[in-house]
Amino acid sequence: MIEVPQAAIDLAKRFEGFCRVPKSDPDRAYPYVCPSGFWTIGYGHLCDSKHRPITMEEGEAYLAVDMAYALRATLRFCPVLATEPEGRLAAIVDFTFNLGAGRLQVSTLRRRVNQRDWPGAGQELRRWVYGGGRVLPGLVLRREAEVSLLF
DSSP: OOOOOHHHHHHHHHHHOSOOOOTTSTTEEOOEEOTTSOEEETTTEEOOTTOOOEEHHHHHHHHHHHHHHHHHHHHHHOGGGGGSOHHHHHHHHHHHHHHOHHHHHTSHHHHHHHTTOHHHHHHHHTTOOEETTEEOHHHHHHHHHHHHHHO
16 A cells, blocks of 8 residues: 655745744643634644644644545546655645645646646646645745645
8 A cells, every 4th residue: 555755745844834822831732723724733633613722633634644544536537646756645645634635636737747747737736826825935935845746
């Protein structure tokens, strides 16, 4: 069985961070609204506004479950990635983790990946930089990091 690539986990941690903590309680993360308007906790785990604060260990556990789900969805929609270099899989798993399996399923990115059109896949990744109707600099950087793993 294919495991979640460490590069995908590293990207998620790098761009999601575990920094939503008040100075009065530095060991726990609290729910916050991400730039795209979703309630989130820990390393980008979707939650509701009333979710209890979590420790970093709990955040790691949520991330492991979320990344495993993203891996399964990625391989379901882009089966060619099972035989491609791990970096390519990591890039698309991070994309799926960040934006959701539904977005991957209906995207031109999916078609480009399944055609093994890596330059085209890179172009498609670069289109997914909007949150809340505007370009988010963090998403621009994240997509470039994902593109770098395709080649």
